[in-house]
Amino acid sequence: DTGVSQDPRHKITKRGQNVTFRCDPISEHNRLYWYRQTLGQGPEFLTYFQNEAQLEKSRLLSDRFSAERPKGSFSTLEIQRTEQGDSAMYLCASSRGLAGADTQYFGPGTRLTVL
Amino acid sequence: TQLLEQSPQFLSIQEGENLTVYCNSSSVFSSLQWYRQEPGEGPVLLVTVVTGGEVKKLKRLTFQFGDARKDSSLHITAAQPGDTGLYLCAGDRDSNYQLIWGAGTKLIIKP
Numbered sequence: 001d002t003g004v005s006q007d008p009r010h011k012i013t014k015r016g017q018n019v020t021f022r023c024d025p026i027s028e029h030n031r032l033y034w035y036r037q038t039l040g041q042g043p044e045f046l047t048y049f050q051n052e053a054q055l056e057k058s059r060l061l062s063d064r065f066s067a068e069r070p071k072g073s074f075s076t077l078e079i080q081r082t083e084q085g086d087s088a089m090y091l092c093a094s095s096r097g098l099a100g101a102d103t104q105y106f107g108p109g110t111r112l113t114v115l
Numbered sequence: 116t117q118l119l120e121q122s123p124q125f126l127s128i129q130e131g132e133n134l135t136v137y138c139n140s141s142s143v144f145s146s147l148q149w150y151r152q153e154p155g156e157g158p159v160l161l162v163t164v165v166t167g168g169e170v171k172k173l174k175r176l177t178f179q180f181g182d183a184r185k186d187s188s189l190h191i192t193a194a195q196p197g198d199t200g201l202y203l204c205a206g207d208r209d210s211n212y213q214l215i216w217g218a219g220t221k222l223i224i225k226p
Contacts, residue, residue, distance in 0.1 A: 004157075006157075040218075041219065042203050042216035042217055043216055044216075045213055045214075045216075048213070056213070089155075091158075093157075103163050104148075106150075106158045108155075108157045109155075111155065
């Protein structure tokens with residue numbers, strides 16, 4: 001079990017550019033989540049997948065954000081026309097999808113800095 | 116509105132002291148999880164509590180879930196510099212995929 005991995009760990013980009021992040025969940029986990037976290041705050045939910053289906057999107061996820069999980073395994077999060085306010089840590093988590101006590105396991109995150 | 120209130124928001128103490136941090140809500144949770152996060156890393160799960168009144172121990176860390184499953188506490192005995200980090204609680208509601216997160220308690224243990 002290699003845990004949840006994310007790539008890249010750090011991304012610096014200029015305002016207006018597009019960026020894409022990748023998340024590889026724990027292999028037997030069918031749920032995958034994306035969060036955004038700013039300094040000193042808890043994670044804010046963005047979206048989640050049950051296998052390949054994207055079942056919920058937060059109001060935080062503007063039209064510039066899109067997430068995919070094409071084969072129910074890895075996922076990508078793309079941000080188009082980045083803005084300085086997009087600077088944050090983007091966290092991915094996965095879980096088995098158990099009712100009642102479904103533990104989410106987090107990756108190390110991708111730190112995005114928009115200049 | 117923060118559905119899970121964590122207190123204190125910040126705590127700085129000397130090595131060897133004891134401390135307790137709290138996670139409170141007016142809502143009932145089917146389970147509650149505690150995570151520790153270090154700068155630049157993702158949260159790492161410490162424990163999941165499921166039953167009202169449950170107490171779990173992890174070395175010097177003691178976690179308790181309230182009888183009504185609305186609140187939880189984390190007690191650290193003889194804190195060490197390695198305990199430094201952001202402690203987050205997150206609650207799971209029945210039939211809901213989404214964890215409800217507290218804003219965290221930033222803990223600094225000074226040598």
